[in-house]
Amino acid sequence: xxxxxxxxxxxxxxxxxxxxxxxxxxxxxxxxxxxxxxxxxxxxxxxxxxxxxxxxxxxxxxxxxxxxxxxxxxxxxxxxxxxxxxxxxxxxxxxxxxxxxxxxxxxxxxxxxxxxxxxxxxxxxxxxxxxxxxxxxxxxxxxxxxxxxxxxxxxxxxxxxxxxxxxxxxxxxxxxxxxxxxxxxxxxxxxxxxxxxxxxxxxxxxxxxxxxxxxxxxxxxxxxxxxxxxx
Amino acid sequence: xxxxxxxxxxxxxxxxxxxxxxxxxxxxxxxxxxxxxxxxxxxxxxxxxxxxxxxxxxxxxxxxxxxxxxxxxxxxxxxxxxxxxxxxxxxxxxxxxxxxxxxxxxxxxxxxxxxxxxxxxxxxxxxxxxxxxxxxxxxxxxxxxxxxxxxxxxxxxxxxxxxxxxxxxxxxxxxxxxxxxxxxxxxxxxxxxxxxxxxxxxxxxxxxxxxxxxxxxxxxxxxxxxxxxxx
DNA sequence: ACAAAAGTGTTTAATTTACACCCATGT
DNA sequence: ACATGGGTGTAAATTAAACACTTTTGT
Numbered sequence: 001x002x003x004x005x006x007x008x009x010x011x012x013x014x015x016x017x018x019x020x021x022x023x024x025x026x027x028x029x030x031x032x033x034x035x036x037x038x039x040x041x042x043x044x045x046x047x048x049x050x051x052x053x054x055x056x057x058x059x060x061x062x063x064x065x066x067x068x069x070x071x072x073x074x075x076x077x078x079x080x081x082x083x084x085x086x087x088x089x090x091x092x093x094x095x096x097x098x099x100x101x102x103x104x105x106x107x108x109x110x111x112x113x114x115x116x117x118x119x120x121x122x123x124x125x126x127x128x129x130x131x132x133x134x135x136x137x138x139x140x141x142x143x144x145x146x147x148x149x150x151x152x153x154x155x156x157x158x159x160x161x162x163x164x165x166x167x168x169x170x171x172x173x174x175x176x177x178x179x180x181x182x183x184x185x186x187x188x189x190x191x192x193x194x195x196x197x198x199x200x201x202x203x204x205x206x207x208x209x210x211x212x213x214x215x216x217x218x219x220x221x222x223x224x225x226x227x228x229x230x231x
Numbered sequence: 232x233x234x235x236x237x238x239x240x241x242x243x244x245x246x247x248x249x250x251x252x253x254x255x256x257x258x259x260x261x262x263x264x265x266x267x268x269x270x271x272x273x274x275x276x277x278x279x280x281x282x283x284x285x286x287x288x289x290x291x292x293x294x295x296x297x298x299x300x301x302x303x304x305x306x307x308x309x310x311x312x313x314x315x316x317x318x319x320x321x322x323x324x325x326x327x328x329x330x331x332x333x334x335x336x337x338x339x340x341x342x343x344x345x346x347x348x349x350x351x352x353x354x355x356x357x358x359x360x361x362x363x364x365x366x367x368x369x370x371x372x373x374x375x376x377x378x379x380x381x382x383x384x385x386x387x388x389x390x391x392x393x394x395x396x397x398x399x400x401x402x403x404x405x406x407x408x409x410x411x412x413x414x415x416x417x418x419x420x421x422x423x424x425x426x427x428x429x430x431x432x433x434x435x436x437x438x439x440x441x442x443x444x445x446x447x448x449x450x451x452x453x454x455x456x457x458x459x460x461x462x
Numbered sequence: 463a464c465a466a467a468a469g470t471g472t473t474t475a476a477t478t479t480a481c482a483c484c485c486a487t488g489t
Numbered sequence: 490a491c492a493t494g495g496g497t498g499t500a501a502a503t504t505a506a507a508c509a510c511t512t513t514t515g516t
Contacts, residue, residue, distance in 0.1 A: 037322060040299040065296040065326045068271040091268060095296045205467040206513035436493040437486035
């Protein structure tokens, strides 16, 4: 699961199976691939991500394993399996990872795969092959509960961001309105943001100040006792 | 991972590999087994648990997948693999589940396996074969963070329990002292406990009142909006 | 001058924390 | 009568929630 944020909505990166192979119903699916024999799970997830996006060193975390024997039995999924897998009906256990990427970064470095991958607004995804909808829902739940206890949202924002961008990100993740003043106070008091000497320019309103996530300070807090973070 | 509680400490059920098979170094390991082709992951976890303890319909939840190719490469683990597996060096991906069981229930129904399984105090486990120590640590982390947001502790307590038993359970899980009065207030205010008309008897002190977890009420709360639970 | 988003404080309610003594029972 | 764990309340501090107007810029 590759999550992105464009300032307004959460997006998910899907791959187009038709472009991967002709004669297969066109449908978008979650990105993924088989593991290699010499890789551990984390390495495989990193590799697949890199192959797809060209990106590395980003937030990546396992969220669950999915292994229903029926998950590859849907009739409509057979042609694709036959075309792509050497043993089309071999059992597949999926270990799900989710990653958070800055859509702005990504759009700057589209690799060759970009032709058959596509950002889809999370809320618009109604149908996916296999059990991918279940996997997607599970990853969102995981993202939400993780966002409640860790400041992972920064991975979805540009390096320099405004507090209102951040607010909108949290509203998108939790799918609800959040009070502007309370949010600012809470975030500022965490003391893990550096206020930059830089403001927006060229906007037709009061320019917002830019902030930056201070990862070192955050990690220091983590080590030395507790870090409280709740939404 | 099979967790139990005896009123004082958290225990973990380990199996003795020597009794499973002779000529193998005696060492306790986490219980587990290979999945069958027609099972999904949850079913397999339930089955293995049932085979081991005779228990079913208990709390069981997936907490992670472990698939480092080196996890079965330790020299000391080879004899056991050769003795037990048809393809001893085949790669094995473990999907970890943890379960919470009432040690009191279990002690009443020991199945034939009881001879080669053993409850070990969590804090005394220093060494385990393969990557089982990593798996164990990961499960504890999971147990803790889950205990913070869900009232799963009841699965480790007898059906009727006193608030002090519950307090001790939470102290054991989080490995710290908890204020008695504040704990009681918090738990009572959740309104998911029924105070029974029954007290301890035969104890040389003021007898404690028994309580029971009202699962229905809890589920009603879950559905109708939110349920707040924090430690 | 106006439109548009940024930024700012205070009051009230709810929650959390710290803390110490009396109670009911068995021996 | 005494030892043992059970059970109880209050005050202070902290945190969360609700709420509306002024500021700065571009057009």
